[in-house]
Amino acid sequence: MTKHAIGVDIGGTKIAVGVVDEHGAIVAKTRRKTQPQDPASIDSAIADAVAELAQNYEFHAVGLAAAGFVSADRAHVTFAPNIAWREYPLAANVSALIGRPDITVVVENDANAAGWAEYKYGAARDATNMVMLTIGTGLGAALVVDGRLVRGQYGFGAELGHFRVVPGGHACGCGHRGCWEQYASGSALVREAHRAGVERPVRSAALLELAGGSAAGITGPHVTTAAVAGDELGIELLAELGSWIGQGCASLAAVLDPELFVVGGGVIAAGDLMLEPARASYSEYLPARGHRPIASIVAADMANDAGIVGAAALAREATGE
Ligand SMILES: [Zn+2]
The missing domain is CATH 3.30.420.40 (ATPase, nucleotide binding domain)
Structure with missing residues (x-):
């Protein structure tokens, strides 16, 4: 039955x-x-x-x-x-x-x-040690270590979005500054796109056009649409987002040594435009690089x-x- x-x-x-x-x-x-x-x-x-x-x-x-x-x-x-x-x-x-x-x-x-879900049935179904990052407006995360979901002693694991990556960095909703979520999230992507729209309007022409002329109107999907069409700034913004993802994953590898990072959430619509830079910066910042296996960074299977x-x-x- x-x-x-x-x-x-x-x-x-x-x-x-x-x-x-x-x-x-x-x-x-x-x-x-x-x-x-x-x-x-x-x-x-x-x-x-x-x-x-x-x-x-x-x-x-x-x-x-x-x-x-x-x-x-x-x-x-x-x-x-x-x-x-x-x-x-x-x-x-x-x-x-x-x-x-x-x-x-x-x-x-x-x-x-x-x-x-990704561990049991999706992109990580063949893995034993994996990290899942759900990147939308914010950055949610899950850890599976030796086949077990890590909830921590008090149930609050694993809020990797609030791992501090930039001391004194951007303010976060959790009450602190410099959390990973403030650099590796859809909100971070949009913040940088708005800034470019104001500070570099010529370079932002494609993004501004998609947003009806207003820098404040630029959205994450606008950045992805422009990048897919070959827009240099869109590609650069997604590469920057990917780089923050990869750097954070490299630091996590020092703690967890996983075989796989699965990335889901709204930003995964950018696909390899974000994942390739993430893989590159992961390899660059991995502790003891060159002397250990490189974990894979892949897109989630199960969407919404x-x-x-x-x-x-x-x-x-x-x-x-
Ligand atoms: Zn935070």
């Missing part, structure tokens, strides 16, 4: 809910809109979507992928930057609304869920579904199925 589990990807304004089989395939999907400032609306939207899917599927595990700091008991979100969760008992609230004692509800950090698939897999494993 096929064993299904539910994965829920909780975004700022909507949730995506999927029924996932034991091979990591999504067999049914539904969505709900939510209000990020009203956590109770998220609880009831999840319960409602789960009830809808329960009409046609049997399952005993529900995994919730949350963009926030998740407690070690995988039941609470202690803090989230973009949703009003503070010491929030998400698992208990959703479980009470579902009202089925035979269904286990587990909360996971969204980047950890995505990383587990990784959170759902990983959350479902982790929840199923938590129930022992």
Whole structure:
């Protein structure tokens, strides 16, 4: 019999809910809109979507992928930057609304869920030690060491986006300066593109045209579109982003010695325009380079579904199925 589990990807304004089989395939999907400032609306939207899917599927595990700091008991979100969760008992609230004692509800950090999906079923399925970077507006990360997801002692691992790479650098939402996320993220790419648009308008002509003439209107997809068409500045901006990714990965190699880095999230649309510079700077900055294997840096396989698939897999494993 096929064993299904539910994965829920909780975004700022909507949730995506999927029924996932034991091979990591999504067999049914539904969505709900939510209000990020009203956590109770998220609880009831999840319960409602789960009830809808329960009409046609049997399952005993529900995994919730949350963009926030998740407690070690995988039941609470202690803090989230973009949703009003503070010491929030998400698992208990959703479980009470579902009202089925035979269904286990587990909360996971969204980047950890995505990383587990890539490890189990995606780009890292043949790896044992890997790092997943989910690079969108910010930089989320997951570590798999010797085949185990690393959550740390208190549940807050692995927030690699807040690894300090530039002492005294750009201010970060975490309250500190110089975090990796401020250099290796879609926000960093857009910040540098805006700066170029203001300081180097002639060189930025292609980007400015895509943005309707306004430097402040330049987006990440504009940079990628221009770079794919051969625009020099677009290529340079993506290479700079890639270089920051590669340098950070080289420092991580000193700690973890992984065989594989998987890069997902919105910026992966830039493909090799970003990954090739990342590989080059990884090789350049790798400690003891020339005397050790070079880990691969590859694109993620699962696109936007990784959170759902990983959350479902982790929840199923938590129930022992
Ligand atoms: Zn930070």
